[in-house]
Amino acid sequence: MDKDKKTKSKILITLLILITVCCIAITVWAVFFRNNTETVLSPDRAPQKTEENAEKIENDNTEKMKAEEGGGAVSITYSNEVTIDLNNKTASLLFANPPKSTQDMVIQIVINDTEIVQSDLLKPGNQVTELDLLDNAEKQLEKGGYDGKFRVLFYDPDSGQKATVNTEIPISITVE
Numbered sequence: 001m002d003k004d005k006k007t008k009s010k011i012l013i014t015l016l017i018l019i020t021v022c023c024i025a026i027t028v029w030a031v032f033f034r035n036n037t038e039t040v041l042s043p044d045r046a047p048q049k050t051e052e053n054a055e056k057i058e059n060d061n062t063e064k065m066k067a068e069e070g071g072g073a074v075s076i077t078y079s080n081e082v083t084i085d086l087n088n089k090t091a092s093l094l095f096a097n098p099p100k101s102t103q104d105m106v107i108q109i110v111i112n113d114t115e116i117v118q119s120d121l122l123k124p125g126n127q128v129t130e131l132d133l134l135d136n137a138e139k140q141l142e143k144g145g146y147d148g149k150f151r152v153l154f155y156d157p158d159s160g161q162k163a164t165v166n167t168e169i170p171i172s173i174t175v176e
Helices: 002-033
Strands: 083-086 089-096 104-112 114-118 127-130 144-155 166-176
Touching: 089 104, 089 114, 104 166
Parallel strands: 083 166
Antiparallel strands: 083 089, 089 127, 104 114, 104 144, 144 166
């Protein structure tokens, strides 16, 4: 019977060692080898930084839209065609927040639920024609055509609070 206990102990120890080795192997794989695509979260408060690629919209002297207390009114101008240059890591687009809007905006370009571009704050009266890709976004793309979307996040210019309503606009993306 003493020999039977030693055999059971050896089997149990061998099994525990095997489980430990498997756990270490899975941990090493998860940390070093698994494809970790970073998810970019949308901020609840407006970014403090204004978009450096923003340009003033010239010759638009329209008055601000009327909005109810605690609400907002927006007007947007955009092109539904975007071109991504993998070498320069930039996206060429047209997206404007006309002066008549009452809300600040952040623009994201999304392909298959993966954000590849996010602007800083775009104030009314400004537009962008080029934005930088997010870090390592170029590694997720190959040359060709994609269906994507602009995700437009609106923020109160006084409080910086994110609006309840946001917009998604279908776009056609060409990667070169």
